[in-house]
Amino acid sequence: MSEKRKYKKRYCKYCEAKVDFMDYKEVASLRFSLSERYKIMPRRLTGNCKRHQDMITVVIKRARAAALVPYTVSRKQVVTAPFENLR
Numbered sequence: 820m821s822e823k824r825k826y827k828k829r830y831c832k833y834c835e836a837k838v839d840f841m842d843y844k845e846v847a848s849l850r851f852s853l854s855e856r857y858k859i860m861p862r863r864l865t866g867n868c869k870r871h872q873d874m875i876t877v878v879i880k881r882a883r884a885a886a887l888v889p890y891t892v893s894r895k896q897v898v899t900a901p902f903e904n905l906r
Contacts, residue, residue: 829866833874841874843881846888852879856892 832851833841841848852860852867852875859879862872882888 831866831868831871833871834868838871841878843878843885844887846882849875849879849882849888853888857889 852865854860859876862869867875879888883890
């Protein structure tokens with residue numbers, strides 16, 4: 820039998836902050852859930868619970884539709900720090 824991998828338990832930071840509503844216009848708060856190519860990060864990497872991950876998915880899709888977040892970024896246009904100018 821293989822030994823189980825030991826890893827640090829990830830906790831949902833939105834549950835700890837007791838977040839009930841997320842606004843799609845706050846793009847700076849979405850940076851923790853987006854990769855450098857603006858893809859939505861999965862739950863296993865972010866540690867979000869199912870409820871908040873679903874909320875984040877809806878918010879990011881609304882922000883994309885409103886042109887606040889790009890849909891895709893090609894390999895040549897990848898930025899090292901995509902959210903630096905949003906502070």
